[in-house]
Amino acid sequence: xxxxxxxxxxxxxxxxxxxxxxxxxxxxxxxxxxxxxxxxxxxxxxxxxxxxxxxxxxxxxxxxxxxxxxxxxxxxxxxxxx
Numbered sequence: 903x904x905x906x907x908x909x910x911x912x913x914x915x916x917x918x919x920x921x922x923x924x925x926x927x928x929x930x931x932x933x934x935x936x937x938x939x940x941x942x943x944x945x946x947x948x949x950x951x952x953x954x955x956x957x958x959x960x961x962x963x964x965x966x967x968x969x970x971x972x973x974x975x976x977x978x979x980x981x982x983x984x
Contacts, residue, residue, distance in 0.1 A: 906947030908960040
């Protein structure tokens with residue numbers, strides 16, 4: 903399964919863009935959205951920038967993804983109840 907993620911474009915060159923996410927910088931293709939610019943907030947899926955986001959949307963998606971990770975991690979923890 904491929905999960906998309908929001909990030910901010912840090913650099914753009916002829917081969918794609920560098921996108922800063924919460925935990926690291928990643929390379930992404932700009933083939934689907936060739937007019938992205940440094941500073942843009944974007945949504946990356948399957949290694950490609952697929953959508954431009956406003957900063958509030960990017961934060962909302964980030965928050966939802968973090969909540970999903972927390973919920974999954976909690977489900978994986980063994981129960982200590984008796």
